[in-house]
Amino acid sequence: MISFDFLGIAVLLLFLGLLIGFAAFGHRWPMVLRPLRGFDELNTAIERAVEAGERVHLSLGTGSVIGSDSAPALAGLAMLSRIATATTMSDKPVVVTAGDGAMALLAQDTLRAAYERAKAGERFQPISGRMLGPTPFSYVASLPILISTEDVSVHLLAGSFGAEGALAADFGERQEAFVLAGTDDAQSQALLYVTAEHPLIGEEVFAGGAYLNVGPFHLASLRTQDMVRVLIVALILIGTILSTLGVNL
Amino acid sequence: MKVRTSLIWAVAAVIAGFFVLLGYFIDHMVIHNLRLVLIRWAVLLAAVALFLGLFNLLSVHWSKVSEQLTGWPYSAILILAFLVTLILGLVFGPDNQVSLGLFNYIQLPIEASLLALLAVSLAVAGFRLVSRRRDLFSLVFVGTALLVLLGTGPWLTGGESSFYILVGQVRNWLVQVWASGGARGIVLGVALGAVLTGLRILLAVDRPYGD
Numbered sequence A: 001m002i003s004f005d006f007l008g009i010a011v012l013l014l015f016l017g018l019l020i021g022f023a024a025f026g027h028r029w030p031m032v033l034r035p036l037r038g039f040d041e042l043n044t045a046i047e048r049a050v051e052a053g054e055r056v057h058l059s060l061g062t063g064s065v066i067g068s069d070s071a072p073a074l075a076g077l078a079m080l081s082r083i084a085t086a087t088t089m090s091d092k093p094v095v096v097t098a099g100d101g102a103m104a105l106l107a108q109d110t111l112r113a114a115y116e117r118a119k120a121g122e123r124f125q126p127i128s129g130r131m132l133g134p135t136p137f138s139y140v141a142s143l144p145i146l147i148s149t150e151d152v153s154v155h156l157l158a159g160s161f162g163a164e165g166a167l168a169a170d171f172g173e174r175q176e177a178f179v180l181a182g183t184d185d186a187q188s189q190a191l192l193y194v195t196a197e198h199p200l201i202g203e204e205v206f207a208g209g210a211y212l213n214v215g216p217f218h219l220a221s222l223r224t225q226d227m228v229r230v231l232i233v234a235l236i237l238i239g240t241i242l243s244t245l246g247v248n249l
Numbered sequence B: 001m002k003v004r005t006s007l008i009w010a011v012a013a014v015i016a017g018f019f020v021l022l023g024y025f026i027d028h029m030v031i032h033n034l035r036l037v038l039i040r041w042a043v044l045l046a047a048v049a050l051f052l053g054l055f056n057l058l059s060v061h062w063s064k065v066s067e068q069l070t071g072w073p074y075s076a077i078l079i080l081a082f083l084v085t086l087i088l089g090l091v092f093g094p095d096n097q098v099s100l101g102l103f104n105y106i107q108l109p110i111e112a113s114l115l116a117l118l119a120v121s122l123a124v125a126g127f128r129l130v131s132r133r134r135d136l137f138s139l140v141f142v143g144t145a146l147l148v149l150l151g152t153g154p155w156l157t158g159g160e161s162s163f164y165i166l167v168g169q170v171r172n173w174l175v176q177v178w179a180s181g182g183a184r185g186i187v188l189g190v191a192l193g194a195v196l197t198g199l200r201i202l203l204a205v206d207r208p209y210g211d
Helices: A006-028 A037-051 A071-087 A101-117 A136-149 A164-174 A186-195 A202-211 A216-244 B002-025 B029-066 B072-092 B097-132 B136-152 B162-202
Strands: A055-061 A095-098 A129-131 A152-160 A178-182 A198-200
Touching: A006 A216, A006 B002, A006 B162, A037 A055, A037 A071, A037 A152, A037 A178, A037 A198, A037 A202, A055 A071, A055 A101, A055 A136, A055 A164, A071 A101, A071 A152, A071 A202, A071 B162, A095 A101, A095 A136, A101 A129, A101 B029, A129 B029, A136 A152, A136 A164, A136 B097, A152 A164, A164 A178, A164 A186, A164 B097, A178 A186, A178 A202, A186 A198, A186 B097, A186 B162, A198 A202, A202 A216, A202 B162, A216 B162, B002 B029, B002 B162, B029 B072, B072 B097, B097 B136, B136 B162
Parallel strands: A055 A095, A055 A152, A095 A129, A152 A178, A178 A198
Antiparallel strands: none
16 A cells, blocks of 8 residues: 655655756856855855864754754855865864764764865864764854854854854854854744844754855855745745635635 | 775765655655655664764873974863763763762753853954944844844843833734745755755765765
């Protein structure tokens, strides 16, 4: 006996079609990205850190690779590929931390690939990708020492965080670092809005790849998101109107 | 040869991801079982990765101690605590009073203290927000937070005054209408972003496992 979820398959195909379509033909319609102060100032902050011999730190959060909360960290890894390339020639290249062993391994692989692309494979150090602590608060407790002893001046948070994310951002602020922070949890986003200098709200944490020019598929992702969002809003409005008129579907 | 190796990783990741995703949409025993096997493998690999992560943690701190880098005493304490906990856990087992004592009397209070620190950090960050980012959104944010706090907690004057009831009603209206609607919008956006991040990995456009 076999059964299909046709609606689910249709939605998946819609996502895939729009994503591939926009990636292939998107260049025909120039795209203007909404200004996001955090991403606008990130490149300058990284350049300044490289010139001053200071370090960029990227936190991938406390979520695990096999959990449902891995998506923002995977988006963070896409950003990492570009950030690592920018810091390969620095005396203090980017350091990446995670609360999960598998995520730390993925960070190491992403770093290694970025170094090899920049023809600087010999400069790659496996300890640049680290697991700081296996529980959320043991991870956060290790951050102040890392930030102060490694001369971190750019502190990026792109991953899954609970309440501990606020402390993670605050430790960077106390060090007077450039703090850009985003996560997937709505309540944690509210905490990051208060503690981080440049908070990322809503799906902005997933837009890092597009703002850092990682590739056409990242721009296509933003277009697909907007298209599907408009569709969902239209469906909600139609449903509301029909419900108000007493039409039950 | 190197290109072929990276291609093998990409193909393996795409095929595994495809079958796990297919399991959500097609209910068939073969796909269901295959999906279960793949998820179990992933759990096993994650456990091995945790072990490697701990080894990585030790090697980072060991190199700090051996090279006497800034903050090396903290690293020495971490290595000592790690080894003591590991040895006690291996000798007595995880459910023994000694292992549970380590958790209940050391780790739990420290983590609770950090959580308590969060309340203070948030209060300080709230003042910092108003003084540094003085725009409309920040003022609305802080004003709303104060109103919700006032409407949630008990008052010294008691809970029978008409002003207290009014604040409580405004608080409920803010939480149930504005905050709830906003949170749903945020969750919707996050879900769309997460789906597309997953699809990019499924299409091997993003390859966090190396190029």
